[in-house]
Amino acid sequence: MKSHRNRLYEGKAKILYEGPDPDTLIVHFKDDATAFNAEKKAVIDGKGVLNNRICELIFTKLNEMNIPTHFIKRLNMREQLIHKVEIIPLEVIVRNVAAGSICKQLGLTEGEPLPRSIIEFCYKDDALGDPLVAEEHITAFGWATPGELDDIINMTTRINDFMCGLFSAIGIRLIDFKIEFGRQYDGEVSRVILADEISPDSCRLWDVETNRKLDKDNFRRDLGDLVEAYSEVARRLGILKEENGKPKPSKPVLVKSD
Numbered sequence: 422m423k424s425h426r427n428r429l430y431e432g433k434a435k436i437l438y439e440g441p442d443p444d445t446l447i448v449h450f451k452d453d454a455t456a457f458n459a460e461k462k463a464v465i466d467g468k469g470v471l472n473n474r475i476c477e478l479i480f481t482k483l484n485e486m487n488i489p490t491h492f493i494k495r496l497n498m499r500e501q502l503i504h505k506v507e508i509i510p511l512e513v514i515v516r517n518v519a520a521g522s523i524c525k526q527l528g529l530t531e532g533e534p535l536p537r538s539i540i541e542f543c544y545k546d547d548a549l550g551d552p553l554v555a556e557e558h559i560t561a562f563g564w565a566t567p568g569e570l571d572d573i574i575n576m577t578t579r580i581n582d583f584m585c586g587l588f589s590a591i592g593i594r595l596i597d598f599k600i601e602f603g604r605q606y607d608g609e610v611s612r613v614i615l616a617d618e619i620s621p622d623s624c625r626l627w628d629v630e631t632n633r634k635l636d637k638d639n640f641r642r643d644l645g646d647l648v649e650a651y652s653e654v655a656r657r658l659g660i661l662k663e664e665n666g667k668p669k670p671s672k673p674v675l676v677k678s679d
């Protein structure tokens with residue numbers, strides 16, 4: 422189908438279109454899955470719909486808690502209207518339990534609880550493989566100001582507390598997750614808000630009882646059916662009512678400004 426909207430950017434899992442007014446964009450969640458810096462790729466029918474709905478629920482609750490996010494409203498099964506931001510080139514990773522790269526770096530065992538929650542920063546650069554950086558690098562190279570970094574750390578701590586509670590209430594352990602922030606401009610003045618997405622693509626989520634993985638590790642490590650795992654998260658969050666039907670993708674809808 423021909424899109425009548427102006428496509429601004431296509432990433433690994435999402436497409437950005439111009440929004441109905443200059444301060445907004447439309448984000449489209451694709452079914453594409455990538456891992457290991459896009460060395461492993463697949464199209465997984467239904468993933469985009471699930472991520473859109475799960476992200477909507479989390480961002481709506483964060484907005485209600487006065488943690489500002491780019492989310493304005495969901496437009497259809499695959500798309501959201503969002504505030505336009507200038508992305509801060511950092512992946513902010515929160516770890517509650519050891520898994521993934523920290524196990525390799527520090528010789529920890531997967532599943533080992535960490536002494537306390539840890540916030541890490543990676544510099545967003547695919548060619549460099551998103552290297553781990555210190556706060557010193559961030560302010561020295563001007564990727565964020567010291568004030569912005571304070572805001573990022575404060576918001577990240579609140580987001581982790583909220584997310585741990587949200588998932589623990591539905592029998593899921595939040596092992597770790599990745600978030601990104603952006604600058605929202607009002608003339609010359611900017612403020613930092615949560616951008617990108619929070620979904621099972623960007624979190625590690627384990628069932629409390631069985632340790633079953635309900636996240637993208639199903640794809641990365643061929644552990645099981647990814648859509649079934651994401652559907653389980655959506656069902657427990659009360660988003661997906663159907664017991665076993667995969668959600669049907671909808672066609673993109675043109676949004677007009679009035």
Ligand code: UDP
Nearest residue numbers: 514520521522523597598599622623624625
């Ligand atoms: N993560 C992500 N995108 C990335 C890198 C990491 O969403 O480009 C998420 C990942 O899903 C996990 C957390 O950040 O929930 C920590 O990932 P880690 O650093 O352990 O890297 P990985 O083992 O995924 O390569």
